Amino acid sequence: FTDVKDIFVGEGGSGGPIVFGGDGMLYVAHGGGDTQNPKSLAGKILRLTDEGKVPSDNPFVGRADARPEIFTMGHRTFLRMAKHPQTGAIWQIENGPNGGDEVNILTPGSNYGWPLVSLGRTYAGPWQGPLSKEGFKDPLIYWMLAIAVSSITFYTGDRLPKWKGDVFVTGMRYGEIPGTGQLHRILINKNFEELRREPLLLDLKRRYRDVKQGRDGNLYLLTDEAEGVMLRIEPTE
Numbered sequence: 001f002t003d004v005k006d007i008f009v010g011e012g013g014s015g016g017p018i019v020f021g022g023d024g025m026l027y028v029a030h031g032g033g034d035t036q037n038p039k040s041l042a043g044k045i046l047r048l049t050d051e052g053k054v055p056s057d058n059p060f061v062g063r064a065d066a067r068p069e070i071f072t073m074g075h076r077t078f079l080r081m082a083k084h085p086q087t088g089a090i091w092q093i094e095n096g097p098n099g100g101d102e103v104n105i106l107t108p109g110s111n112y113g114w115p116l117v118s119l120g121r122t123y124a125g126p127w128q129g130p131l132s133k134e135g136f137k138d139p140l141i142y143w144m145l146a147i148a149v150s151s152i153t154f155y156t157g158d159r160l161p162k163w164k165g166d167v168f169v170t171g172m173r174y175g176e177i178p179g180t181g182q183l184h185r186i187l188i189n190k191n192f193e194e195l196r197r198e199p200l201l202l203d204l205k206r207r208y209r210d211v212k213q214g215r216d217g218n219l220y221l222l223t224d225e226a227e228g229v230m231l232r233i234e235p236t237e
Contacts, residue, residue: 008046011041016078019081040067076118168185179206180202
């Protein structure tokens with residue numbers, strides 16, 4: 001890298017993924033625990049130009065009670081974000097507390113609920129809160145028990161034609177059980193409603209950290225272990 005410069009400096013919370021959307025804007029995940037406070041960047045996804053400036057059509061622009069950089073709020077964790085290949089919308093995954101992992105489609109000004117709404121339990125056992133509530137955005141896809149979601153991608157290739165258009169999400173373990181990582185193939189309809197899901201690669205007993213489509217049309221996965229490996233999924237002969 002050369003000629004590196006800061007285009008935006010946050011509030012000191014934990015970092016997160018960044019991705020360009022179909023609108024050419026930069027979506028930046030900003031960690032931290034003050035997720036429901038619109039005057040804080042913590043637990044928010046920000047929408048910026050490629051120069052780090054605030055777009056004039058951001059949902060909170062002009063409001064004295066909110067930061068103009070904010071696009072969405074109420075997020076617990078930030079693992080990965082991905083641009084949908086047709087709509088250009090940003091899909092985001094996050095882990096629930098004890099169950100309740102989510103896939104969300106980001107829409108302007110939406111509140112995804114944490115910590116007031118959750119599909120997971122606290123680690124002591126009781127529910128974190130109501131599963132759904134008016135004024136908060138429900139996840140598109142969720143897991144109970146959790147799979148420790150870690151990455152998301154869309155398959156657009158021709159090498160695996162029956163999988164074209166499917167969503168793939170990696171998980172590092174099912175519940176709290178070691179050696180139960182899996183890759184989930186999720187089929188959705190034209191309205192982005194889940195039809196069914198298929199867990200894959202359970203028999204390898206690995207932690208799956210990332211999945212990407214290669215230029216050759218195959219799927220590639222990275223495992224998260226002391227002796228991690230890269231896996232390739234290709235058609236059988």
